[in-house]
Amino acid sequence: MQPIGFQDAIEKVITTDPTYDREAYNFLRDALEYTVKRRKKNRKEAGGHVSAQELLEGFRLYCLQEFGPMTVTVLEQWGISTSEDVGKMVFNLVNAGVFGATEEDSVEGFRDIYDFDEVFARPFRPTSGNLSGLTGSFVKTPQ
Secondary structure: OOOOOHHHHHHHHHHHOOOOOHHHHHHHHHHHHHHHHHHHHHHOOOOOOOOHHHHHHHHHHHHHHHHHHHHHHHHHHHOOOOHHHHHHHHHHHHHHOOOOOOOOOOHHHHOOOOOHHHHHHHHHOOOHHHHOOOOOOOOOOOO
């Protein structure tokens, strides 16, 4: 049997589960590559299994790097709103034959790892102290 290409796998996945956008799967692949490169840089090793927590941390950092304060908007557009969604995408790709998993891996391993609002939106919200010195025509002053 000939190995399936990544884009063909995405088409197969989207046909059976259209929950997530095609671009989300491409981004997930890139986030996995980012995670592996980051691991190699930090530990001086590239091989080995990437755990759900490692992948989600790499996914988080890569999202923030690529999309900054627009991360939540982009992910919602792609149908991703929880860490479990990332796990479901991973296992869609595992079932399509382009990602690997161990017997210990499961979608549940991705559940409730972090809250999207907390890790993607909160870092960009202004604090009350940041706004105290603002003046100008765009700030209404009480009359």
